[in-house]
Amino acid sequence: MPLIENGQIIEDRFVRVTDEDALPEGVPVLIGTDRFLKEAAALKGRQAPVGIIWPNNRPIAEIAPYLDQLSLIALNFPSFRDGRAYSQARLLRERLGWTGPLRAIGNVLRDQFLLMERSGFDQVDAVKAADADAFDEAVHRYTVFYQPATPDERPSLLRQRLGRTVSGVPAGVPK
Known part of the structure; x- marks a missing residue:
């Protein structure tokens, strides 16, 4: 899937690693919440960036003690009808002070691009390459x-x- 940032398709530097796979050395990784929380102490010394996939059914405040260890937070939209990740994004940006990349993953629809951007997302894991143009158009439609x-x-x-x-x-x- 293409990764959109600021209306442009960019290369995803982060490699998604399952809980069972070994972490590749020297490569930015995107891992699940359970693995991150189990290995948080060991990951502090890692020489490459670490990102986390945070589920929308967990309180976002749980991530606060680990923000300084993270280079990316991906919030999940399991269904287009489930908007909890919007609230999580706002809480991360406004209350927890997260300034790093915030990625929307999962069931992401074009109709939601503007709200995602206004909620604090700066990256979208889109379905197809044409979504980059749709994202750029959506975020510039209203002033x-x-x-x-x-x-x-x-x-x-x-x-x-x-x-x-x-x-x-x-x-x-x-x-």
Whole structure:
């Protein structure tokens, strides 16, 4: 499957390794949660990047102690109707301060690209190469949003209509 980052198909540097396979030396790996948690201490000394596939049915707060060991977090969409990975992405970015790559994997649909990008994903494991163009078009289709997505985003239309600044203080009210 092609990997999309910022509307471009990129080469996936990370090799997915099952729980039973040996970790290749000197190669960035993407491993499952159970394996990572069992081998976290040993993986600290690894000379190559480590990424984790975090399931959407586990609390994202469990990953907090390990963020400094990770080079990539992949969040799973087991079904297009299951949006828990959106919440996990927001929590990772806003509460846990994750600034590294955040990848959407699993049942990822074109219709969801814009919401994924606004939720904090910067990589999408797409179904086909044509999805790169669809991703680029989706994230550039709108320039203004009614609802805010992240604290760093420009003031939303809702805030503008309510006459509020980014800080939430009504216009004309002294701070």
